[in-house]
Amino acid sequence: MTQDPKGGxxxxxxxxxxxxxxxxVMNGATSVEVSQAGDSxxxxxxxxxxxxxxxxxxxxxxxVLCISTGQWPNFRVMLVEVIATIR
Amino acid sequence: xxxxxxxxxxxxADRRAFLLAGGAFVLGGFGGYGLRVLHEPGAAAPPKNxxxxxxxxxxxxxxxxxxxxxxxxxxxxxxxxxxxxxYQQDGVLVEGLRRLVNQCVVSTSTADRxxxxxxxxxxxxxxxxxxxxxxxxxxxxxxxxxx
Numbered sequence: 384m385t386q387d388p389k390g391g392x393x394x395x396x397x398x399x400x401x402x403x404x405x406x407x408v409m410n411g412a413t414s415v416e417v418s419q420a421g422d423s424x425x426x427x428x429x430x431x432x433x434x435x436x437x438x439x440x441x442x443x444x445x446x447v448l449c450i451s452t453g454q455w456p457n458f459r460v461m462l463v464e465v466i467a468t469i470r
Numbered sequence: 471x472x473x474x475x476x477x478x479x480x481x482x483a484d485r486r487a488f489l490l491a492g493g494a495f496v497l498g499g500f501g502g503y504g505l506r507v508l509h510e511p512g513a514a515a516p517p518k519n520x521x522x523x524x525x526x527x528x529x530x531x532x533x534x535x536x537x538x539x540x541x542x543x544x545x546x547x548x549x550x551x552x553x554x555x556x557y558q559q560d561g562v563l564v565e566g567l568r569r570l571v572n573q574c575v576v577s578t579s580t581a582d583r584x585x586x587x588x589x590x591x592x593x594x595x596x597x598x599x600x601x602x603x604x605x606x607x608x609x610x611x612x613x614x615x616x617x
Binding site for chain 1: 530547589
């Protein structure tokens, strides 16, 4: 598990493709924005009543996901690497 | 049998000629270097950091060109994520990318070096950074570190 040094997001640093990333949101945000490194497109996922956002991993192995909340200066981001699964 | 010395250059005029030729060589060297630097892609002075009216972009620009590398490095993931998402075409932010890439390539003790290299390699292929020849030349090194 990893934590943003300033607090805000907590979750795994790696996740298998096809899995689900569960992010613990500790800064009161109601949604998380997800993009892949080197891409401007973002997708929003809601934070549930348990304070967690669940992001299905639809990206292939090798992708780096940028999961964030808030706007500058309260912008927080954590990076999650997608690893390929052996089939 | 008498052997006469053979002068390649005449002794007296030669000193001046030698100095002139030497001076011309040095000036030519500096001039050529200057022209090369001026025309080298990406070697131009970084764009001026002017206020944009967007506080987020202004702060990212400050990190890119004014903040010490330690400060930029401490916020590298936010910097690169926001640049990729919203400010790909901003030329000032490319300077920050260049500083992060240099640090990642040169310093083996950089925190999260492999992940950084992976993310930076993707960011370099995006927007204004793609037009920077020096950054593009760093891609093979970043990819090697990212493996």
